[in-house]
Amino acid sequence: MVTIRLARHGSKKNPFYHITVADRSTSRDGRFVERVGFYNPLAKGNEEELRVDLDRVDHWLSVGAQPSEVVKKLVARARANATAPAPAAAPAEAAAAAE
Numbered sequence: 001m002v003t004i005r006l007a008r009h010g011s012k013k014n015p016f017y018h019i020t021v022a023d024r025s026t027s028r029d030g031r032f033v034e035r036v037g038f039y040n041p042l043a044k045g046n047e048e049e050l051r052v053d054l055d056r057v058d059h060w061l062s063v064g065a066q067p068s069e070v071v072k073k074l075v076a077r078a079r080a081n082a083t084a085p086a087p088a089a090a091p092a093e094a095a096a097a098a099e
Helices: 054-062 069-083 091-098
Strands: 002-011 014-023 034-039 050-052
Touching: 002 054, 002 069, 034 054, 034 069, 050 069, 054 069
Parallel strands: none
Antiparallel strands: 002 014, 014 034, 034 050
């Protein structure tokens, strides 16, 4: 069976996770079939916290892959962010851009 799960990377006390599609019997950070995104729980400032290739996730779900509980939540959050409109620029930023 194929599962969509997190693989931990990064250093001690500085986690970084790849969202991977892997066979259920492989180790957490071992071989994988495809990498479909990443999650950086410690993102600060303009760093990107979450990126998920929703088309590939949908493909793997359609062929029977089972997501982990955390991946289900992250994919739902990515879908919500993808459908949400872009935030409007603050008035001060808009005035500075016009000059």
